[in-house]
Amino acid sequence: MNINSIPVIAIDGPSASGKGTVAQLVSENLGFQYLDSGSLYRLVALKAIRIGIDLNDEKALENIAQNLDVTFTGRKIQLGIEEVTDLIRQEIYGNGASKIAAHSRLREALLDRQRAFRKGPGLVADGRDMCSVVFPDAALKVFLTATAEVRAKRRYKQLMEKGEGVNINTILRDIEERDRRDSIRVFAPLKQSKDSSFIDTTLLGITEVVNKILEQYSEISIKSI
Numbered sequence: 001m002n003i004n005s006i007p008v009i010a011i012d013g014p015s016a017s018g019k020g021t022v023a024q025l026v027s028e029n030l031g032f033q034y035l036d037s038g039s040l041y042r043l044v045a046l047k048a049i050r051i052g053i054d055l056n057d058e059k060a061l062e063n064i065a066q067n068l069d070v071t072f073t074g075r076k077i078q079l080g081i082e083e084v085t086d087l088i089r090q091e092i093y094g095n096g097a098s099k100i101a102a103h104s105r106l107r108e109a110l111l112d113r114q115r116a117f118r119k120g121p122g123l124v125a126d127g128r129d130m131c132s133v134v135f136p137d138a139a140l141k142v143f144l145t146a147t148a149e150v151r152a153k154r155r156y157k158q159l160m161e162k163g164e165g166v167n168i169n170t171i172l173r174d175i176e177e178r179d180r181r182d183s184i185r186v187f188a189p190l191k192q193s194k195d196s197s198f199i200d201t202t203l204l205g206i207t208e209v210v211n212k213i214l215e216q217y218s219e220i221s222i223k224s225i
């Protein structure tokens with residue numbers, strides 16, 4: 001099977017816009033593979049912080065990315081023999097990921113790893129540059145967003161549920177800072193690509209968003225028959 005004929009649904013959007021949850025549910029519904037590209041940036045940040053590498057040292061970060069010993073098993077993420085599924089969700093690694101994500105050599109080093117997730121019967125991939133750089137030929141492209149205040153509330157709830165003691169104002173500030181960094185960077189900045197469908201989730205529940213994407217995908221599939 002030609003790899004380019006495997007359908008991809010690419011979902012981009014800012015921090016805490018619900019991409020991860022939505023993408024996972026869409027992939028389960030269709031029986032597709034799932035790529036959480038942000039987890040790769042978080043994993044590199046985790047390793048770099050642990051080893052004590054300067055987050056501006058592009059060469060060292062590229063090296064970590066090239067040698068990342070990661071295994072994805074369903075929702076479980078393992079670094080070597082250590083399970084880090086919950087650990088990498090901590091804000092310190094999210095913020096670290098956003099800082100290192102500006103380096104082009106690191107982004108380049110993660111490209112093949114991300115594209116390797118494209119396997120039959122299809123893939124749902126979420127991140128910042130899925131539509132523009134990683135899967136520009138995606139069958140369906142979606143840009144998910146919500147106001148920074150609503151996203152901060154969602155992230156707050158998520159982190160509290162994981163038992164992380166957090167302050168909502170700090171989260172809002174971090175989200176705004178992360179939006180700014182992700183949008184102004186030179187390489188693969190966060191922005192809606194022209195051919196993607198825009199969904200504002202401020203007033204929408206998860207199920208409504210998932211159904212919208214499934215509807216859009218089924219319309220495309222019917223047209224292509």
Ligand code: CDP
Pocket residue numbers: 014015016017020037038039041042094097098099101126127128129130178182
């Ligand atoms: O969960 P949240 O949306 O906050 O973050 P994430 O998707 O896990 O990604 C963490 C950081 O990695 C983001 O702030 C981005 O700077 C970076 N990232 C990226 O540059 N490109 C991607 N495809 C995915 C994440």
